[in-house]
Amino acid sequence: ETPGGxxxxxxxxxxxxxxxxxxxxxxxxxxxxxxHQGGDYSLTGSSITFAPTVIPxxxxxxxxxxxx
Numbered sequence: 001e002t003p004g005g006x007x008x009x010x011x012x013x014x015x016x017x018x019x020x021x022x023x024x025x026x027x028x029x030x031x032x033x034x035x036h037q038g039g040d041y042s043l044t045g046s047s048i049t050f051a052p053t054v055i056p057x058x059x060x061x062x063x064x065x066x067x068x
Contacts, residue, residue: 003028003048003064009057016046020066029063030056 005014020026023043028035035041041050048064056062 001064003062007056007058007060007062009055012050012052012055014048014050014056014062016048016064016066018068019046021068025067027065030054031061 001017003014003016005011016026020043024037026037026043028037028041028048035054037043039051040054041048043049050056
């Protein structure tokens with residue numbers, strides 16, 4: 001799925017349709033590269049918050065897969 005949120009270089013918060021269960025089942029990709037939970041982003045329920053150094057920029061493509 002494509003996480004919901006504005007991909008504009010300033011928005012760090014995105015949402016998923018459901019909360020991943022278990023949380024570690026989330027596989028989050030930015031422009032095809034796998035990101036790492038706890039370093040590149042944090043997950044709380046169905047909310048993803050990117051670290052300041054990896055906030056998606058305009059034109060970036062986000063995709064996520066997970067169990068729920």
